[in-house]
Amino acid sequence: MDKNNLQQITFGGGCFWCVESCFNMLKGVESAISGYSGGHKDNPTYEEVCTGETGHAEVVQITYDSSLISYEQLMDVFFFLHDPTQLNRQGNDIGTQYRSVIYYKDEAEKAKAEESIKTSQESNRWSGTYVTEISPFEKFWAAEQYHQGYYNENPTQPYCSAIVGPKIQKFKKHFGELGMLELN
Structure with a gap:
């Protein structure tokens, strides 16, 4: 990867275990890190965020090489991985921490996010x-270390085998067969 082309995007689409796992498979993504954004408490913990009282969303911060994968391709994956019509939930994960959200750093990024939604x-x-x-x-704020690469470390954990695993298989099938993005 060319370090001169590295950019970051932060968004939430439900449980960060699902989102992080898929994005870490994409060619052009240097890292996808589970964490928290959008709240009013510094250094929140998972337990605090789960209460819904800190205002944070579970998010993934993606560092990517824009010469290998575009913002638009990342957004296509983002909207594939979660249902953006569900308010404050994804499936059985309910609460404001599971909201669909895109965080922008400047007006140009905001316009790109608006266009991606459209x-x-x-x-x-x-x-x-x-x-x-x-x-x-x-x-x-990066989530606790045990959340990073959670699915890879815990594929037989009940939530992972019932929710994350099938989502990853659906993701691989869709994006691998289309050839739109190469998987690492």
């Missing part, structure tokens, strides 16, 4: 109105 809505992949928030990026 493009995804026009694709009719999901029926219903998108509720994805577009919010200014303020701070990212």
Whole structure:
């Protein structure tokens, strides 16, 4: 990867274990780190975020090489991995910490996020109105170490085998067969 082309994007699409696992497989993604953004408490813990009282979302911060993978491709994967029409939830994961959100760093990124939502809505992949928030990026706190690469370390854990594993297989099938993105 060319360090001169590295950029970051931070977004939330439900449980970060699912999102992080898939993005870490993409060619052009240097890292996908589970964490928290959008809240009012510094250095939140998983337990605090799970209460819904800190205002944080479970997010993934992605560092990527823009010469290998585009913002638009990352957004296509993002909207594939979660249902952006569900307010404050993804499946059985319920609460504001599971909201659909894109954090932008400047007005150009905000415009790209708005365009990505519009493009995804026009694709009719999901029926219903998108509720994805577009919010200014303020701070990212990496989640506790045991959350990083959680699925790879715990594939037989009940949530992983029932939810994360099938989502990863669906992701591999869709993006691998289309050849849109090469998987590492």
